[in-house]
Amino acid sequence: MSKHRSPETVLAVEHHRALQSWLNDSGEDALRRFKAAHDPDFTLVDVEGARRDLSQLEDLLDGVGGSMPGLVIDITEVTLLAESGDLKLVRWTETHQGVGEPRIRIATAALRNDRWLSVHETFTQA
Structure with a gap:
């Protein structure tokens, strides 16, 4: 019997699967899917408190493809x-x-038309 997954679960899992693929082996298709899922007005507040807009996030990602095999x-x-x-x-x-010690974060996101508008990430205790 398969477990029902909400549309939000599917969005979050698929989005992070594309990111994982890019970081594992630098698959260009995965990076294109990841970037295309963001609203043009996207902002990220990362675990260190840095705020990034979509252009800054894309610049960061362009340089890290294949940098975390096994993640x-x-x-x-x-x-x-x-x-x-x-x-x-x-x-x-x-x-x-899969790369160093496990890191756990809680993320809260706003989506507009099922595209990522804003994400705020916070590290938590294991």
Whole structure:
């Protein structure tokens, strides 16, 4: 029996699968899929508190393809917090493992028309 996955779970898992693929082996198709999933007004507040717009994120990603072979990004506990019109607010737990010590973060994202508008990430305890 297959477990039903919400549309938000599918979006988060597929998005991070593309990122993982890019970081593992620098597959250009994965990077194109990852970039295309973002709203033009995208912003990221990363775990260090740095704020990046879409152009800054793309510049950062362009230089790291294939830099983390073996990285696995696991997305769990995806929760739709709110939805109104074309906007959704989603939270999930994200675990990076396979490269160094596992790192766990909680992320909250706003999506517009199922494209990533804003993401805020915070490290948490294992």
